Amino acid sequence: MKETRSPKQSTVPFSPPIYLASVYACESPEQARDLLEHPEHGYVYQRDAHPNADQFAEACGDLHHAPWSVVTASGMSAIAAALLTSTQQGDHVLVSDQLYGRTLQLFVTEAARYGVVADAVDTSDLESVRRALRPETRLVVVETISNPLLRVADIAQLADLTHQHGAELLVDNTFATGRICQPLRLGADWVVESVSKIMNGHSDVMLGMLCGPADQKARARDVVSVWGLASSAFDCWLALRGLATLHLRLDRACQNAQQVAEFLQSQPGVNHVRYPGLTSHPDHALASRQFMDQFGWMVTFDCLGGADAATRFIHRIREKVPFCPSLGEVQTTLSHPASTSHRRHSEEALERLGISAGTIRLSVGADLLLPLLEALENSL
Numbered sequence: 001m002k003e004t005r006s007p008k009q010s011t012v013p014f015s016p017p018i019y020l021a022s023v024y025a026c027e028s029p030e031q032a033r034d035l036l037e038h039p040e041h042g043y044v045y046q047r048d049a050h051p052n053a054d055q056f057a058e059a060c061g062d063l064h065h066a067p068w069s070v071v072t073a074s075g076m077s078a079i080a081a082a083l084l085t086s087t088q089q090g091d092h093v094l095v096s097d098q099l100y101g102r103t104l105q106l107f108v109t110e111a112a113r114y115g116v117v118a119d120a121v122d123t124s125d126l127e128s129v130r131r132a133l134r135p136e137t138r139l140v141v142v143e144t145i146s147n148p149l150l151r152v153a154d155i156a157q158l159a160d161l162t163h164q165h166g167a168e169l170l171v172d173n174t175f176a177t178g179r180i181c182q183p184l185r186l187g188a189d190w191v192v193e194s195v196s197k198i199m200n201g202h203s204d205v206m207l208g209m210l211c212g213p214a215d216q217k218a219r220a221r222d223v224v225s226v227w228g229l230a231s232s233a234f235d236c237w238l239a240l241r242g243l244a245t246l247h248l249r250l251d252r253a254c255q256n257a258q259q260v261a262e263f264l265q266s267q268p269g270v271n272h273v274r275y276p277g278l279t280s281h282p283d284h285a286l287a288s289r290q291f292m293d294q295f296g297w298m299v300t301f302d303c304l305g306g307a308d309a310a311t312r313f314i315h316r317i318r319e320k321v322p323f324c325p326s327l328g329e330v331q332t333t334l335s336h337p338a339s340t341s342h343r344r345h346s347e348e349a350l351e352r353l354g355i356s357a358g359t360i361r362l363s364v365g366a367d368l369l370l371p372l373l374e375a376l377e378n379s380l
């Protein structure tokens with residue numbers, strides 16, 4: 001980013017400045033017209049573009065080796081921007097039946113009001129994806145690692161299949177980040193992430209990011225401005241600061257998660273430990289091929305004894321591991337899917353997915369490992 005140098009200030013700040021300006025003064029009508037026509041020449045209005053968003057977006061794009069990246073007000077607005085950029089009335093969308101609840105609602109309920117219909121299938125079963133693809137299918141939507149069962153999407157195979165049918169693959173990479181998985185390099189067309197999670201990592205920002213095909217950059221930027229999905233300067237500034245330590249926080253969290261998963265497997269009060277780094281996980285081989293030597297920081301397990309045992313565990317451990325229905329914090333937190341993210345699912349639907357009232361989802365952080373294992377042992 002260019003810095004203005006005044007005689008009194010001959011140096012530039014080492015840390016990135018924050019630009020809270022909603023509008024920029026123009027020198028002349030000609031300049032204003034030029035800037036509005038050519039956003040790459042400079043800034044005019046924050047909703048169209050601003051320096052803190054561009055700076056953070058560039059760092060996100062680099063992580064994914066993407067042709068471009070745009071930052072939005074939340075993970076959901078990044079997903080909405082992908083939907084609004086790539087589809088139109090009459091299009092069909094195929095989504096994973098394990099998507100984040102709000103994403104499923106966006107594609108299945110909201111988009112249908114505008115004539116884009118969606119079907120949800122088990123995207124771990126490529127045959128059922130193939131059967132559900134239609135001539136008018138425009139987009140296939142999966143998450144790299146699903147919530148809370150941590151199933152891993154076979155991005156390369158799904159991209160192949162999707163492209164054979166003339167559609168595009170959108171991957172929500174929130175649970176992986178570009179440090180564990182780079183979907184564009186595996187053949188995906190679009191990547192979204194909720195920056196509110198481990199990308200920022202400090203539970204004080206709400207942002208999303210979107211990368212897509214080179215020829216869709218201008219359209220995606222227009223969609224973000226026209227639908228009012230733009231990001232706040234302060235959040236982008238904080239997120240860039242968070243990103244500086246992503247490798248440290250994430251690598252530590254993944255190491256911890258592997259240890260926690262192995263420890264939980266040895267506990268008598270625990271059943272069904274799910275972590276892609278365990279050889280018992282159904283997608284372990286796929287994750288080993290597709291991921292960059294790490295398996296994520298989310299660990300899901302069932303308390304034997306169901307709802308009562310889970311409630312007891314949550315109560316006993318809450319001083320050390322708080323119950324926070326989100327994920328990706330520096331500190332380890334936990335959630336209870338049956339009463340939070342999956343509360344609207346019927347009992348049969350939960351059973352079909354393999355979630356019970358005893359299911360606990362840990363978002364393992366960069367904590368000191370031994371006290372964490374101790375807290376788990378004393379609370380189970």
Ligand SMILES: *Cc1c(COP(=O)(O)O)cnc(C)c1O
Binds near residue numbers: 103
């Ligand atoms: C949190 C989350 C979202 C939504 O992101 P927000 O920033 O909360 O809008 C989308 N997908 C996944 C996988 C998430 O975990």
